[in-house]
Amino acid sequence: MAEFAANVDLAEHDFPTETILNEDGTLSGSAPDLPQEKLLDMYRWMVISRTFDQRAVRLQRQGRIGTYAPFSGQEAAQIGSFAALQKTDWVCPSYRELAGLMYHGFPPYRALLGAMGHPAAGFTPEELNVLPVQIVIADQLLHAVGIAWAHKLQGKSSVAATYFGDGSTSEGDFHEALNFASVFQVPAVFFCQNNQWAISVPVERQMSSRTIAQKALAYGMPGIRVDGNDLFAVYNAMQRAVEHARSGKGPTLIEAVTYRLGAHTTADDPTRYRSEEVQKQWEQRDPIGRLRRYLEREGLWDDALEQDAWQKAQAIVEDAVKQAESLAHPDPATVFDSVYAARPVHLEEQRAEFARRMQRELGGN
Numbered sequence: 001m002a003e004f005a006a007n008v009d010l011a012e013h014d015f016p017t018e019t020i021l022n023e024d025g026t027l028s029g030s031a032p033d034l035p036q037e038k039l040l041d042m043y044r045w046m047v048i049s050r051t052f053d054q055r056a057v058r059l060q061r062q063g064r065i066g067t068y069a070p071f072s073g074q075e076a077a078q079i080g081s082f083a084a085l086q087k088t089d090w091v092c093p094s095y096r097e098l099a100g101l102m103y104h105g106f107p108p109y110r111a112l113l114g115a116m117g118h119p120a121a122g123f124t125p126e127e128l129n130v131l132p133v134q135i136v137i138a139d140q141l142l143h144a145v146g147i148a149w150a151h152k153l154q155g156k157s158s159v160a161a162t163y164f165g166d167g168s169t170s171e172g173d174f175h176e177a178l179n180f181a182s183v184f185q186v187p188a189v190f191f192c193q194n195n196q197w198a199i200s201v202p203v204e205r206q207m208s209s210r211t212i213a214q215k216a217l218a219y220g221m222p223g224i225r226v227d228g229n230d231l232f233a234v235y236n237a238m239q240r241a242v243e244h245a246r247s248g249k250g251p252t253l254i255e256a257v258t259y260r261l262g263a264h265t266t267a268d269d270p271t272r273y274r275s276e277e278v279q280k281q282w283e284q285r286d287p288i289g290r291l292r293r294y295l296e297r298e299g300l301w302d303d304a305l306e307q308d309a310w311q312k313a314q315a316i317v318e319d320a321v322k323q324a325e326s327l328a329h330p331d332p333a334t335v336f337d338s339v340y341a342a343r344p345v346h347l348e349e350q351r352a353e354f355a356r357r358m359q360r361e362l363g364g365n
């Protein structure tokens, strides 16, 4: 065993973490060629997303929405990568991608509907090529492979991008998806947000690989490890992966190293398993402050613009809350619908029983 181990030099297969934007707002490489308007729009959406996220947590505390999964800290990973996609591409998200989805065109009020238990959360607007948010860990990777394969068979140049977390890499679906994607050379991008935790399981206990990116090697596809709090490095990595897929060269696995600043969901208390010291270190690496420092250095941003961005974000989020809360409450019996094309007998019976009970409770007899 020792002899065998001596023959494997894991350091040779290391994937260095790509960075461009330093924490003080200076550059350690060349910034991607982004039009100024697009760059400022990305920053504004980071601000809107952060405002949305904080508001959603408060709404849950007030009992106005159900369980919610915050994404604060992951805005650069999401918005930086979505910015490299086109509207004709497809996205298969998990539950933690609301910042990216809103930047991509998903209306903020609709982003609240999942946590409100509204049936409309199961549908995405017609004009967006986005699948409904996936809660079942890693299932969406297989959906992306299927969509990408269809693109290939139809001779389309569209790409399918899928988003997932570090914990998802332990699921069989992750491995099946990567294998299938590489065997059939489909135009897929696997975007992993390694936010260090899968609920209370740290990434060191999730796997003994040094990186997630290196798993790409086993499937014969490129792997990229990137600083997920660096908007420029993320955009750059995603663009290369999307180009690679679009030009028929097959899939890529990207690992964006980031951190979820909040709880896993509003049902979780991370102070029970995370150290305050590490938390503070990551707060220093906040992706929003980092980009703002760059924009200020470049003379593209100042205090007045900053104040205006947060105020507008507040208004957009308040409007979203109003719109979401003004929707008619769905008929609870709709939980029996849309599971099967035609309701089977047992669901018919349960639906009838449910209707009788509702009648008793509401009708008073």
Ligand SMILES: Cc1ncc(C[n+]2csc(CCOP(=O)(O)OP(=O)(O)O)c2C)c(N)n1
Binding pocket: 096, 135, 136, 137, 164, 165, 166, 167, 168, 169, 195, 197, 198, 199, 264
């Ligand atoms: C198949 C499956 N198993 C377990 C769960 C319960 N669960 C919900 S989130 C989660 C952790 C996922 O961690 P990660 O992939 O790192 O994503 P993150 O939540 O950190 O974004 C688990 C185990 C689930 N939703 N689906």
Ligand SMILES: [Mg+2]
Binding pocket: 165, 166, 167, 193, 194, 195, 196, 197, 198, 199
């Ligand atoms: Mg995680």
